[in-house]
Amino acid sequence: MHGCPIGLIGWGTVGGGVVEILQRDPQLLPERCGLDIQLKTIVTRRPERERAQSPGTAVVTDRLEILLADRSISTVIHLVGGTTVAKDICIACLDAGKHVVTANKALLAEHGDELFARAASRGVSIAFEAAVAGGIPIIAALRDGLVANRIDAIYAILNGTCNYILTRMEEEGRSYGDALLEAQRLGYAEEDPTLDVNGTDTAHKLAILARIAYHSRIPIHAIRCEGIQQITQADILSAKTMGARIKLLAVAKRGDGGLELRVAPTLVPLDHPLASVRRNYNGIHVLGSAAGPTLLVGQGAGALPTASAILADVVDVCTGRYQATASRFRFFSAAHDVALLPEDAELTGSYARFHVPDRAGVLASITQIFSQHGVSILSIHQGTPDAQGHATIEVVTHPLTSRSFFAAIHSIDGQQVTLTPTVTLRRL
């Protein structure tokens, strides 16, 4: 049996999950892999309140320096949110010669270059399986399982809050606001949900996945990002009409023109595997040059699923395997820059909903303008006119450049064929 005293900084939801797994089933890891992982020191802002629930003999303190000075602790679980104090604490741990296991995606997406280099210079490593898609072992799958693949594309649902809201809007006909309130009541959305619903959290996770897949530096601002705040019941119903569901989709796709990176609400056809990833689940669809398509689905957040990933990393570090990974895999320290695809060169299927007067020639005008711009239509649907004699025409296109598509939309709206500005969405 190999004893592994570890430290924990931040005793919130996920930290509580780590403590729970280790306390509830102390024999699991010793039985499975001969490791006796002991929480030796817990650093928290409110040590008095929490000392009562302290696991075993752990020291609970608000003084980081006690943890840093303890040479018997070589691995620290870092569960501090944000990118300021969290960064300082991460650097302090690395500088004290400790391996860091973290779930903080924002920290790595924004300061990964600096932190990975710092870790390398100190001879330690940063493990982050828990930072993307919680309990789903996607980091290891992408880095190790698919190591012999060029990654042609990643399509992923990475934010459980957004997926829950979109699912409830679809299943229950709720408004965005009602679905958000329900998600908050159930603990699937934070009190301030901004970073989830505006796509930032998804972009952070995509930056980490793309860094591994393309062993490249991924500047976070290189990811074009839209959220779900503008999605209405009309959009949800339109998707249904067109045989699809709306998902907040993260996309990384390599092509001749460069790497395409974006986060946007997207129509996912019902027969695509990601369409059935529902409620608060996450799903990642990876296209590898050798393995072909691989799909992983599971719980992307929550105390126990995230703690499951944290402890997988702790085992990886305590066995020495992770150090072999960090010292060898390029994306940690020697990542190169990657050419990014300009926005108007993105090749994607698109969806448009035109609000038009119900009279002869309107449909012909629209299809003619599309044709002039080289836009090839995959399917088209015209609804029954309402009492005012207004109708809806919905169009899904074959993949084409954003440039051509938006030029066509601009031209249609400019000719006053449409009554209100045309609504557009992407389509997988």
Next chain:
Amino acid sequence: MHGCPIGLIGWGTVGGGVVEILQRDPQLLPERCGLDIQLKTIVTRRPERERAQSPGTAVVTDRLEILLADRSISTVIHLVGGTTVAKDICIACLDAGKHVVTANKALLAEHGDELFARAASRGVSIAFEAAVAGGIPIIAALRDGLVANRIDAIYAILNGTCNYILTRMEEEGRSYGDALLEAQRLGYAEEDPTLDVNGTDTAHKLAILARIAYHSRIPIHAIRCEGIQQITQADILSAKTMGARIKLLAVAKRGDGGLELRVAPTLVPLDHPLASVRRNYNGIHVLGSAAGPTLLVGQGAGALPTASAILADVVDVCTGRYQATASRFRFFSAAHDVALLPEDAELTGSYARFHVPDRAGVLASITQIFSQHGVSILSIHQGTPDAQGHATIEVVTHPLTSRSFFAAIHSIDGQQVTLTPTVTLRRL
């Protein structure tokens, strides 16, 4: 850059895939992880025929001893089928101090105890990601990603041949025989498909997954195994009627009474994630105590997907990570025995199709006998009678012991309520 000369034994479909990946994209692994994997020696039964396509400077020979004597080769890709010669070759490699990377599931399922012990005694290891579900990194996910989970259950579609046949029977209304012929024509089924369609191949893979999940010895005969040869269009249509699809399902489930292990054609409800795993795809649904449900779907066979898994293992061995795994994880060498659940204590949903005369009282008799045996009915469907006045009654039960279910069926058939022996299937 770290040079890794490796050997390959068996240059068939998968061996060809390994050669293709390394030749087509020689910069991938050096770029990603600083490893220069060089095929130094290839052992094949027909070296003359294949020498022409030899990659780079590889020696192609039919003499295993050349490979064994080469001390610069510490890792061997073992792609020899069967369990006799394949076992001898595996042992010869281990005895020569070489790590073995293999895709041979039958070999490990039947002789794993002996081979893992042999490897441990020689200070080398056996890697086998490619042995289960081809390109899907399920071995690593179960062993490492979910290391901090007790595995409550595994439900898996592990044989692409069977899944292809069942999908085509459902989608195209084909007979079992026609669908098998089509699968053979497309290369999804072998000329002699026996070990695929009778469930043996699935049982081998389940034995390996269960060994890892429960760090236990899994005697292959402990797995109750039925194939798909008896599945008819009537069964396929029945499944549809009951809102389900038939899949050849591998199940490992832990419970108070012991571990349940079986392979059987099973009705999978349409809303279960495994229902949408179609054609030749594999899918594994794992229920972990911390991570909750995780689903992995991908290509379970074929040259490139399997070679992708083989090379992932080679990288794992060449970085030294795999040795850290093999020396520490219990299932390799110190697996214990596990209590197995007796067959009649299995707790499972069930399906029955009764062929009955269309007269008053028949339905009442059936439901009454079920009730007497404590069988709780989830749903029931009675079809329109045919010209002979014969009708079909279909029943799906809530989970109950096989003992109670089959006692009820036996009693119903014994009372001559039914015209032909009742058809039964399991239901997830």
